[in-house]
Amino acid sequence: MNFIDVMALIHPALAVAVVFPIIGMVVNFAWQTRQRRLQTAEAGGKSKIPPVVGQEHVKLGRWLTGSVVGVTLIALAYSIYFKGVFKDLTPEKTPQAIFIILIFLATLASLFFLYRAKPPQKLWRGVFAVLTGMGIIILGFQEGVFRRGYEWQVSHYYYGVTAALLMILSLAIVPDIYKNKNWRIAHIVLNCVALVLFFGQGLTGARDLLEIPLSWQLEYVNKCDWKNKVCPTSQSQQSINYSVASQGFPLDLGHH
Ligand code: HEM
Numbered sequence: 001m002n003f004i005d006v007m008a009l010i011h012p013a014l015a016v017a018v019v020f021p022i023i024g025m026v027v028n029f030a031w032q033t034r035q036r037r038l039q040t041a042e043a044g045g046k047s048k049i050p051p052v053v054g055q056e057h058v059k060l061g062r063w064l065t066g067s068v069v070g071v072t073l074i075a076l077a078y079s080i081y082f083k084g085v086f087k088d089l090t091p092e093k094t095p096q097a098i099f100i101i102l103i104f105l106a107t108l109a110s111l112f113f114l115y116r117a118k119p120p121q122k123l124w125r126g127v128f129a130v131l132t133g134m135g136i137i138i139l140g141f142q143e144g145v146f147r148r149g150y151e152w153q154v155s156h157y158y159y160g161v162t163a164a165l166l167m168i169l170s171l172a173i174v175p176d177i178y179k180n181k182n183w184r185i186a187h188i189v190l191n192c193v194a195l196v197l198f199f200g201q202g203l204t205g206a207r208d209l210l211e212i213p214l215s216w217q218l219e220y221v222n223k224c225d226w227k228n229k230v231c232p233t234s235q236s237q238q239s240i241n242y243s244v245a246s247q248g249f250p251l252d253l254g255h256h
């Protein structure tokens, strides 16, 4: 593997080895918190589930937000750095590159301050949550990011960004979930959606790993006709090269 391929592994490896185990723990505690509430809500109801499950859910939930936003930013940084303006940087593109670096730093700073905003600071929680989310969206618009717009229903990018935004929202409304029943219900419904999206990330991420070739194979794989699912043999190479070029086939680095 070349350096660029090893770099491409960082995001999926962290998602599998760090983020998904945390999701498992957070969901387990969420389920217990809910069951405990239902059991104790019954008249004279008692529950064998200890009361700490709620606190454990939130403690790990806070880690989950950071880790999901973290892997999202790593994926975006990889794509923008290796496939966007930073590749073949020219003086005209430098301001855009600086802008991107500043947005990255601002996004990280916003997330940091969102963690720091204490319960009464409703306004600041809102402001930093919106800024963190906006940072991710602006970075997602950059050149090099593969959004799969032609098949957005199964896009790893759109699922991932939506899930990250839902995690940011959860972190921002923690005090409201305790105080207000409507927020609590909203939290459950939205994060059940997030759970489905996370499952989708496992699926679409694994698919994308299958589709993206190693860097030294790219030149050859790009000669394939993805529509008709054929690759050139040595004899047919020239004619396929010609037909791909004449169709204006979108040769995106590693994508099709
Ligand atoms: C996949 C992700 C998540 C799911 C499925 C989920 C689901 C739930 C459920 C079912 C409850 C119990 C509600 C009840 O007792 O009626 C809950 C409570 C709560 N969640 Fe989450 N949640 C997730 C992530 C998060 C995150 C990331 C945070 C914050 C950083 C968070 C903060 C809270 C808080 C503060 C409570 C109230 C705890 C309590 O009543 O003691 N959750 N969540």
Ligand code: HEM
Pocket: 011, 012, 015, 016, 019, 068, 071, 072, 075, 076, 079, 080, 144, 145, 146, 147, 156, 157, 159, 160, 161, 163, 164, 198, 201, 202, 204, 205, 206, 208, 209, 212
């Ligand atoms: C919490 C879970 C995950 C989130 C939030 C997430 C998010 C993202 C985002 C936002 C991108 C940016 C797209 C781009 O820059 O081109 C991306 C790319 C990528 N992710 Fe994930 N991801 C997650 C899990 C996974 C998993 C489990 C795998 C593989 C096993 C994976 C494999 C990839 C690959 C190969 C790319 C680059 C290619 C592409 O854009 O399709 N991801 N991810």
